[in-house]
Amino acid sequence: xxxxxxxxxxxxxxxxxxxxxxxxxxxxxxxxxxxxxxxxxxxxxxxxxxxxxxxxxxxxxxxxxxxxxxxxxxxxxxxxxxxxxxxxxxxxxxxxxxxxxxxxxxxxxxxxxxxxxxxxxxxxxxxxxxxxxxxxxxxxxxxxxxxxxxxxxxxxxxxxxxxxxxxxxxxxxxxxxxxxxxxxxxxxxxxxxxxxxxxxxxxxxxxxxxxxxxxxxxxxxxxxxxxxxxxxxxxxxxxxxxxxxxxxxxxxxxxxxxxxxxxxxxxxxxxxxxxxxxxxxxxxxxxxxxxxxxxxx
Numbered sequence: 001x002x003x004x005x006x007x008x009x010x011x012x013x014x015x016x017x018x019x020x021x022x023x024x025x026x027x028x029x030x031x032x033x034x035x036x037x038x039x040x041x042x043x044x045x046x047x048x049x050x051x052x053x054x055x056x057x058x059x060x061x062x063x064x065x066x067x068x069x070x071x072x073x074x075x076x077x078x079x080x081x082x083x084x085x086x087x088x089x090x091x092x093x094x095x096x097x098x099x100x101x102x103x104x105x106x107x108x109x110x111x112x113x114x115x116x117x118x119x120x121x122x123x124x125x126x127x128x129x130x131x132x133x134x135x136x137x138x139x140x141x142x143x144x145x146x147x148x149x150x151x152x153x154x155x156x157x158x159x160x161x162x163x164x165x166x167x168x169x170x171x172x173x174x175x176x177x178x179x180x181x182x183x184x185x186x187x188x189x190x191x192x193x194x195x196x197x198x199x200x201x202x203x204x205x206x207x208x209x210x211x212x213x214x215x216x217x218x219x220x221x222x223x224x225x226x227x228x229x230x231x232x233x234x235x236x237x238x239x240x241x242x243x244x245x246x247x248x249x250x251x252x253x254x255x256x257x258x259x260x261x262x263x264x265x266x267x268x269x270x271x272x273x274x275x276x277x278x279x280x281x282x283x284x285x286x287x288x289x290x291x292x293x294x295x296x297x
Contacts, residue, residue: 002053
């Protein structure tokens with residue numbers, strides 16, 4: 001029986017020819033039968049790929065042979081089947097993470113310049129024991145509906161582009177002189193977010209190294225994390241143990257759930273928390289239901 005695995009990774013490093021890297025990565029994945037999503041920019045690479053274990057191991061080894069990527073921190077995750085990643089996307093973008101501020105990020109061979117202090121999961125616990133820390137969610141708000149760190153601040157963000165507006169809104173100015181720990185799925189979004197926060201006057205900024213994935217590997221559901229982790233593939237969400245709390249509530253009926261599905265309106269990209277019972281029917285976000293009510297009047 002085949003064993004399926006998923007790799008999450010990123011590396012911030014200057015790339016002189018992103019298009020050449022794209023072609024190489026595309027050909028490498030196709031030769032190994034891997035699916036997934038890989039983004040490349042002049043500032044580095046960010047990817048999630050999945051497939052049979054031996055193929056994923058070969059991909060990791062071959063990618064590390066490229067000098068700029070030799071120190072990539074690959075994070076392993078359990079796969080279910082080839083359906084986790086039914087296709088392969090390898091693209092070049094202006095930004096590795098789409099914050100809508102491509103000229104703001106500064107990167108050198110050591111990574112992001114001026115970012116937050118990296119914390120291992122163990123160092124995070126030490127910091128929490130010493131200081132009154134505020135967790136700051138670096139993901140889209142709907143991702144936090146099924147899982148987040150205890151008492152985390154969750155900004156009103158539908159996409160990463162909303163973070164600039166949120167940070168400059170004044171809502172979080174009371175945190176500028178307090179210890180703030182940013183976190184996200186695998187760490188890549190917080191690399192950028194922490195640097196953006198520091199440029200906007202936040203003075204004591206940290207980032208969880210390896211993100212929620214690495215934290216879950218170490219502490220599972222016995223630490224400061226609560227709930228399930230949303231994933232941008234057909235798995236939708238994963239948990240770190242059978243004891244994971246269910247903190248999400250079905251958007252249709254209010255029942256506890258960690259299941260995420262798309263709004264049934266094909267023109268809408270909203271993700272909704274739904275229970276198994278409601279998932280069999282039409283799923284519509286609040287905006288769609290409000291529009292339907294106006295039309296019916």
